[in-house]
Amino acid sequence: MTPPPVVVIAWGNPSRGDDALGPEFLCRAESIATHARDTFEFVTDFQLQPEHATDLEGRDLALFVDASRTLADPIAFNELKPQRDATFTTHGMSPSGVLAAFRAAFDRDPPPAFQLAIAGVGFELGDPISETAMRNLDAALALFTRLAVAPSAAAWRELAQCV
């Protein structure tokens, strides 16, 4: 069975404040893309891991979505390339590391992939998503609405120039 051409992978812990931005984004983005169920598949997890490379198999395009604790702007959107992943014993991988794992597992280049980072401010256990992060989430969903209209690498690259 051929998978949908676009995979959206969002991750985070729903119980750690703004770390929940990824799963919350995914939940709402699925609603936005109800008209395009054949185009998008949505994948969520606590952490990004090597086996997520297998979720890229057979895709034309991939979008990684996560909270960011260092982002100055509300959101950032950029294209990714496979590259070194020097995370230290964090177990969670970076999106670029997952692309590298794809290349290792399948001996070919991964599909074009983009990262949507959403700024968060608080990550404590048991906290809800902050008001600031919720505003940033709205901005991310507004961008996703535009991405969903034109799910192609070329169109997304153009958008990446504007964000």
Add this chain to the structure above:
Amino acid sequence: MSFELETAVQPAGLRRVAIDPVSRVEGHGKVTILLDADDHVHQVRLHIVEFRGFEMFVQGRPFWELPVMVQRLCGICPVSHHLAAAKALDVIVGATRLTPTAEKIRRLMHYGQILQSHALHFFHLASPDLLFGFDSDVAKRNIMAVAAEYPDIARKGVLLRKFGQEVIRVTSGKRVHGTGAIPGGVNKALTREERDALYADAYVMIGWSREAVALVKRLHLANAGLYNSFGAFRSNMMSLVADDGGLDLYHGALRARDADGKLIFDHLDTHRYWDQITEEVKPWSYMKFPYLRALGPEAGWYKVGPLVRVQNCDQIPTPLADAERREFVDFGGNMPIHATLAYHWARMIEMLFAAEEIKALLHDDDLLGEDLVVTGERQRRGIGVIEAPRGTLIHHYRINADDQVIRANLIVATTHNNQALNESIRQVAKRYLDGRKLTEGLLNYIEVAIRAFDPCLSCATHALGQMPLAVELIDASGACIDGLQRDGDGTVSSPQRA
């Protein structure tokens, strides 16, 4: 056993280093090294952020929510928390013995978790250190470089992980936030189709696991002098063992040995763990320091995890892993192996054991049964103990008459290993710190020592941009004279040198 470098003999002139809120927010791991007036290493401490908020997080919640809720404590081993909580709640609902179907499905889930966790650690976290050497450039010590030079290893790492995750998905019902284990049993059995799909790949996973054992053994033996001494320290050891003394990572009783391998206690009912284990609080760490009551805090600390488990048991109940265990034990001669880097070898023996266990369980038609849950006389207290990938995991709950959690105590593997981690870093700092300046080489060595334990330093969050490791060097006057930190992208910087 002494803590010669943890607490200064003559503290005058040494400033106590406290963890401030900034380091708590930023840090996965922070190491402080204190020098004496002669620039010798005086104290070394690893500060790990641990959220004691775990216990508060679950208080007041209905107990039946726990197996799902506790998965949110840790994104690394949610299945271990899921199962430990379920085991504690088995006691509370009076399920003294699960049905064969329930127990075997849980065991299958657990060994799926062990397999995928050990595969992640070896192939993606440790193998760059081991394959390229501890001194190699950080640009090389990552999965990308492994993929370039050892593509077969990198590929098998990904696919072993995928297989383990698929075992978890099938047994827990979902890829994440699984609900499979419930108080008194499980909420679904496997279908024949699900079992057959897993079965098709099980033998391949055993083969790849054997290759992984062979690889790590070869690496260890090729450089035995370094591997046997790097970050090595003697300590007590503790783990679960089965009734017959065999390796069992899902259920058993507690056994502890001293550094020479002599039994301290054996077949301790896990529901009485508190009779033998207690925890000490130290002012400089958020994480407690467990120790064996009978020996006291200075002599009673211990290590847990794969290196302990394969030596603490009398045998492994699967043939291929047991053959590897015997060879491992023989390598140590008549004494336990305490080499920190031998954790890797032991971990791969356990991965092989998990693969063999999964295969054996998939042969068992009990997985397809319909008798899923038992209950009995309700209790107010429940304790569940399991051997998680990194070591012994204890969940302890008390509930009130309204079925709400009123007290929780969780001792995770990294907490058990708290003193051991500090000890290993001390050995590395004593051996490799030269003078009053931190080097990237020392940072590498500290990372390698910590990584061998596979500690769960990321219980906090994983958000993009997180700072992974910082090392500070403090002189006898209390001044921070140097510092290095490695960021998530691998770059090394020094705020003190800016």
